Every structure is written in structure tokens, then in C-alpha cells.
Amino acid sequence: MTTQRPINQKRHYLALSGGIGGAKLVLGLSHLLQENLYVVANTGDDFIHWGLHISPDLDTVMYTLAGLNNADMGWGLADESWNCLAAMKQLNQDSWFQLGDRDLATHLTRSHLLAEGHSLSAVMDILRRQFAIKSRLIPMSDDPVRTQVNLKNGQTLPFQQYFVREKCIPEVRSFSFIGSATATPSVAFLEALHDPALAGIIVCPSNPFVSIDPILSLPGLIQELKNSPAPVIAVSPIVAGQALKGPSAKIMQELGWPQTATRVAQHYATFIDGFILDQQDAALQSAIEQEVCKVQVAQTVMKSLDDRIHLAKICLDFAQTLLRTKDTP
Amino acid sequence: MTTQRPINQKRHYLALSGGIGGAKLVLGLSHLLQENLYVVANTGDDFIHWGLHISPDLDTVMYTLAGLNNADMGWGLADESWNCLAAMKQLNQDSWFQLGDRDLATHLTRSHLLAEGHSLSAVMDILRRQFAIKSRLIPMSDDPVRTQVNLKNGQTLPFQQYFVREKCIPEVRSFSFIGSATATPSVAFLEALHDPALAGIIVCPSNPFVSIDPILSLPGLIQELKNSPAPVIAVSPIVAGQALKGPSAKIMQELGWPQTATRVAQHYATFIDGFILDQQDAALQSAIEQEVCKVQVAQTVMKSLDDRIHLAKICLDFAQTLLRTKDTP
Numbered sequence: 001m002t003t004q005r006p007i008n009q010k011r012h013y014l015a016l017s018g019g020i021g022g023a024k025l026v027l028g029l030s031h032l033l034q035e036n037l038y039v040v041a042n043t044g045d046d047f048i049h050w051g052l053h054i055s056p057d058l059d060t061v062m063y064t065l066a067g068l069n070n071a072d073m074g075w076g077l078a079d080e081s082w083n084c085l086a087a088m089k090q091l092n093q094d095s096w097f098q099l100g101d102r103d104l105a106t107h108l109t110r111s112h113l114l115a116e117g118h119s120l121s122a123v124m125d126i127l128r129r130q131f132a133i134k135s136r137l138i139p140m141s142d143d144p145v146r147t148q149v150n151l152k153n154g155q156t157l158p159f160q161q162y163f164v165r166e167k168c169i170p171e172v173r174s175f176s177f178i179g180s181a182t183a184t185p186s187v188a189f190l191e192a193l194h195d196p197a198l199a200g201i202i203v204c205p206s207n208p209f210v211s212i213d214p215i216l217s218l219p220g221l222i223q224e225l226k227n228s229p230a231p232v233i234a235v236s237p238i239v240a241g242q243a244l245k246g247p248s249a250k251i252m253q254e255l256g257w258p259q260t261a262t263r264v265a266q267h268y269a270t271f272i273d274g275f276i277l278d279q280q281d282a283a284l285q286s287a288i289e290q291e292v293c294k295v296q297v298a299q300t301v302m303k304s305l306d307d308r309i310h311l312a313k314i315c316l317d318f319a320q321t322l323l324r325t326k327d328t329p
Numbered sequence: 330m331t332t333q334r335p336i337n338q339k340r341h342y343l344a345l346s347g348g349i350g351g352a353k354l355v356l357g358l359s360h361l362l363q364e365n366l367y368v369v370a371n372t373g374d375d376f377i378h379w380g381l382h383i384s385p386d387l388d389t390v391m392y393t394l395a396g397l398n399n400a401d402m403g404w405g406l407a408d409e410s411w412n413c414l415a416a417m418k419q420l421n422q423d424s425w426f427q428l429g430d431r432d433l434a435t436h437l438t439r440s441h442l443l444a445e446g447h448s449l450s451a452v453m454d455i456l457r458r459q460f461a462i463k464s465r466l467i468p469m470s471d472d473p474v475r476t477q478v479n480l481k482n483g484q485t486l487p488f489q490q491y492f493v494r495e496k497c498i499p500e501v502r503s504f505s506f507i508g509s510a511t512a513t514p515s516v517a518f519l520e521a522l523h524d525p526a527l528a529g530i531i532v533c534p535s536n537p538f539v540s541i542d543p544i545l546s547l548p549g550l551i552q553e554l555k556n557s558p559a560p561v562i563a564v565s566p567i568v569a570g571q572a573l574k575g576p577s578a579k580i581m582q583e584l585g586w587p588q589t590a591t592r593v594a595q596h597y598a599t600f601i602d603g604f605i606l607d608q609q610d611a612a613l614q615s616a617i618e619q620e621v622c623k624v625q626v627a628q629t630v631m632k633s634l635d636d637r638i639h640l641a642k643i644c645l646d647f648a649q650t651l652l653r654t655k656d657t658p
Contacts, residue, residue: 051440051441081412081430083409083410083431084431084433085438086431086433087430087434090459091434092459101410101412101413101416101430101433102415104416104430105413105422106420108381108413108417108421109379109417111380111381119413128420220349
């Protein structure tokens with residue numbers, strides 16, 4: 001018996017990503033894969049600001065792939081100006097979330113296309129083409145799923161208010177993904193999952209709680225990952241007990257989790273076949289392999305473009321070694 | 330018998346205005362009257378662009394009264410930047426209507442306040458206060474009335490497409506004010522008309538067809554002007570057969586009207602008590618007085634702020650001499 005996969009068919013890969021941390025690896029993957037890469041980004045951070053639909057993670061990935069991202073700030077566009085924001089302040093409008101003049105064009109275009117009835121998936125496909133991005137850029141869902149931060153003081157905050165306005169200072173009790181129970185993964189996401197050429201799914205080194213969990217909260221999604229013939233690997237966002245960027249380690253502490261890569265591997269244990277651990281955490285390898293899955297030790301700290309491409313190559317090679325049973329003849 | 334009007338009460342005035350030409354006189358009036366001036370602006374030019382509600386005439390008046398208008402362009406803000414527009418062009422979005430980065434703050438604020446359920450009147454009152462404008466700035470209606478240009482070639486165009494995109498080049502057969510039959514004047518407009526302290530109504534030197542006629546098209550409005558105890562005066566937008574700004578004279582020609590101030594006076598004949606004629610057209614005075622109403626000859630070409638204030642003073646003084654019968658004890 002032979003598989004249905006034609007010989008010499010291109011291998012396609014699917015990356016699950018949040019914002020900046022994930023976007024670094026996505027950039028490396030896109031250099032290797034171009035149109036053979038699907039990127040599904042978290043939309044739990046999406047919100048309405050100044051009446052516009054803002055998709056922080058999708059845009060961070062998009063600007064990164066277009067080579068237009070502001071590397072210093074970690075969000076938004078390079079070579080940005082802030083004249084509209086200054087005028088909004090003069091009009092006494094909210095200014096805690098900063099939208100640059102050039103960035104506004106993305107939000108205006110997205111918002112009016114959504115108002116005209118396009119799905120978020122369709123809008124992002126239009127935008128990524130305008131930015132000449134060959135990889136597919138896909139929202140996790142076209143339905144609204146909104147990450148809510150439940151604080152230890154009993155209050156709740158929409159994610160961006162916690163993340164940007166409150167600078168992650170309030171202590172977190174838990175997160176809720178409002179709307180996820182009735183949301184469905186986007187059609188393009190499901191098509192990627194069911195692509196017969198899919199050779200690997202990569203969970204990027206994004207925040208597990210606020211970037212990856214919203215994706216995993218979609219009904220049936222974890223089962224889709226379990227059922228996929230393609231192996232699933234995750235790259236640790238925790239290196240030597242620290243998050244390289246963002247509040248992951250602080251949140252782990254507040255949730256009472258050990259601040260270790262091991263705990264992240266355990267979090268993904270039901271659906272991953274492989275885990276990439278930073279070389280600084282090599283001592284954790286045997287424990288994770290015993291408890292969770294195969295481990296690849298690598299340099300996961302990505303400072304240069306070469307670092308990004310190097311880690312991407314390791315992901316692809318690692319996935320090759322992890323072919324799931326269903327996928328072999 | 331005495332009137333109901335208290336002695337020594339402030340005199341209030343109401344100006345009806347389009348964009349740039351009208352805004353010049355409105356600025357002069359506001360210097361003299363401050364909070365005792367109501368300005369009602371045409372909203373027939375309003376349209377949706379980039380998903381935002383644009384109110385060209387209201388904004389031209391607002392920016393002029395705030396001292397922030399771009400005098401060189403005749404629209405928009407001084408000291409403007411165009412980075413969002415450049416980014417919109419890169420995203421292949423419409424760029425024939427130019428929105429500057431600072432100007433965008435006005436449209437964003439208006440659009441999201443409208444989406445939250447505020448009326449256009451309420452929004453403009455919020456905006457003019459943010460711009461520290463003491464005069465009231467009032468849209469003619471909170472209902473949508475949209476000026477449509479009916480061309481001689483049989484096509485129709487929304488006003489801004491005719492005015493900005495097509496640069497007024499196509500020949501005009503007529504104008505329609507879509508929605509006016511079911512629109513009502515805004516509550517604030519009616520309150521201004523019924524203000525017991527109203528001492529004069531001034532039709533600014535705006536385009537009669539596309540700036541003043543949309544206001545006059547509102548059901549009952551001409552009757553309101555006829556019934557007002559306050560005298561109504563109009564300032565000619567045509568000087569020596571030319572429009573000082575905009576396409577008035579060209580449109581008059583295409584409609585088969587004589588390109589004269591006399592024809593404008595005739596157009597307003599049913600409700601005006603006085604007409605202000607430019608000194609270059611002094612020869613028309615007796616004919617207009619014979620056929621239409623009292624005439625004041627003045628320098629109506631406003632180059633400096635002093636010119637604006639001077640003409641405003643002439644308007645107020647002229648109105649004083651024209652007290653309507655109902656208004657006298």
C-alpha cells in the first residue's frame with residue numbers, strides 16, 4: 001500500500017504564532033518556505049480602537065514578513081510618524097494605544113473592508129498580497145474571540161488594556177477567551193490543517209497563555225492537532241527561566257507554575273511530538289523526553305536574521321524525524 | 330403692547346454656510362459675535378471615505394474658526410503631513426480624496442462617535458469645543474442628505490467625486506439632494522431659527538447650488554426663513570460675473586443662468602430682505618432693488634482678516650436696518 005501523497009510534492013508547513021516572539025521564527029520559516037508556509041496568528045488580542053479593528057498579532061507578523069516592522073519597538077512600522085495620534089490627544093481621545101500614521105492605513109483598510117462584509121481572513125489575504133508577502137497569513141478565526149485578563153483583585157481587563165495600558169503590572173489569576181466556545185477556526189486555518197502536503201506544524205515561541213492558548217481554545221482545535229498526519233513541534237518561549245520578550249515568565253509565576261521550559265512542554269503535552277529547548281536549558285532534556293516527547297536542543301535566542309533562519313531549519317529538520325504513524329506507508 | 334424680547338438681551342445671528350467662501354465671512358462674524366453666532370453648514374457634501382464619515386463643509390468652517398485651516402489649499406489643516414495617505418496608496422486604496430494625518434483625527438473621532446450613537450450635531454458640538462470655538466457649529470441636518478450631480482452626459486456622480494475627483498470638469502444638468510425629502514433640519518438648527526434673540530440670518534457667499542440649496546431643500550426650511558422675525562440677508566458669491574472660488578460661475582453657465590449677482594438674488598428672492606452686492610457690481614443695485622429686495626453695496630472680496638471682519642460688520646449693520654414687521658412692537 002502507498003500513501004496518497006504524490007512523490008516530489010512540495011512540503012507545506014503551518015506555524016501557530018502570536019506577535020513579536022513568534023514573528024521572529026515565522027520570518028526564518030518564510031525565508032526557507034515562502035509560499036509553502038501557512039502562518040496562523042492569534043486574534044484574541046484584537047480590539048476596536050478609535051472605531052478601527054486592530055489585529056496586533058496579525059500585523060506584527062505581516063510587517064515582519066514585509067520587512068517593514070519596527071525592530072526597536074517590537075511593534076508597528078519602521079520609519080513611522082505620529083501626527084494623527086498627536087491630533088487625537090488634542091481632541092481628548094484615548095491615546096494609550098499608539099497608532100502611527102502609516103500603520104493607520106492598515107487599520108483603515110481592514111476596518112472598511114470588514115464593514116463591506118469581507119471576512120478577516122479575506123482582508124488579511126488582500127493586505128499580505130499588497131505587502132508582497134508570499135506566505136499565507138491567516139487569522140485563527142473569523143469569529144470574534146477576545147482574551148480577557150482576570151486579575152487577582154477580582155477585576156477583569158480586555159487584553160490590550162492589561163498589556164499596553166497597564167503594562168502587565170496587575171497580577172493575573174487566569175485568562176478567558178470570550179467567544180471561543182461558539183467560534184470556529186477560519187476556513188483557511190482548517191484548509192491548512194487538512195492540506196495533504198502538510199509536513200509539520202510549528203508552535204512558535206510565543207506566550208503560551210495569551211498567544212497560543214486562544215488558538216487552542218477554538219472548539220475541536222486540539223483534536224485537529226492530535227489527528228493531523230503532520231507532526232507538531234513547539235519551540236520553548238522560556239529560556240533559563242526567563243521569557244525573552246513579554247510577560248510569560250511573570251504570568252507563570254502569578255499562576256503558580258514553575259517558570260521553566262518543562263512546564264511549557266507539559267502544557268502542550270497532549271498534541272506535540274517534539275519540543276525544541278534552548279541550549280541553556282539542555283539539562284531539562286531527559287526529563288521532558290521522559291514525560292512529554294522528543295526534544296531537540298538548539299540555540300533558540302534569535303538575534304540576527306541568520307539566527308531566525310537557523311532555528312527555522314532546525315524546526316523543519318526536527319519535524320522530518322518525527323513523522324507520525326498515520327503518515328508513513 | 331410690547332414684544333416678548335427682554336431689553337438689552339444679546340443679539341444672536343445665524344449664518345448659513347458652505348465651505349471655503351462661506352467660512353471667510355463666518356470667521357469675520359465670529360470675531361464680532363463669538364458665542365452669539367450660530368453657524369449652520371451644508372452636509373450635502375458629506376460622504377464616506379476609507380470607511381470614515383467626512384463632512385467637508387463643517388470641517389472647513391471648524392478649522393477656519395479654530396485658526397488651523399490651510400489657507401493655501403483652501404481645505405484641510407495647516408502644517409499637515411500625508412504619511413497615512415502615502416501608505417493607503419501603497420495598499421492600493423482610493424487616494425483621490427486627500428486626508429492628512431492630523432485631519433484624520435477629526436474624521437476618526439467623528440466616525441466612532443457616530444457609530445456609538447451620537448448625532449452629527451452632538452459630534453460637531455464636541456469637536457468645536459475641543460477646538461475652543463465659541464460660536465455654535467451646527468450641521469443642517471442629522472439625517473443623511475447627499476448632493477448628487479446629474480451630468481449632461483446622463484451620468485450621475487456623488488458630489489465629492491464631481492468636485493474633487495473630476496475637478497468639476499463634466500457639464501452639469503442639475504443637482505439632486507438625495508434624502509432631503511425625508512430629512513429634517515437638525516434640532517439645533519431649528520432652535521437657532523426660533524431663538525427669540527435672533528436678530529439676523531446671513532446667507533454666506535457660498536455656492537448657491539451645492540452649498541446653500543441643500544440647506545434650502547430641507548422640508549419646511551424656506552418657510553422657516555420666510556416666517557422668521559429676523560431679517561434674512563444674502564451676500565453675493567458672484568463678483569463681476571466670476572465666482573471668487575469654486576465652480577459657481579461655470580455651473581451657472583451650464584444651467585443656462587446669467588452669470589450675475591442679480592441671478593443669485595433672484596434665486597433667493599422668496600425669503601431674503603437684503604442682498605449685499607460687491608462694489609464692482611454696483612450698477613446692478615437698482616435692478617435688484619426693483620425686483621428683489623434692498624441692496625447694500627460693499628467690498629465683498631475678502632483677502633485679509635480685516636476684510637472678513639469689515640464685511641461681517643456690514644452684514645450686521647445692514648440686518649439692523651431691515652427689521653421685519655413681525656419683529657417690531
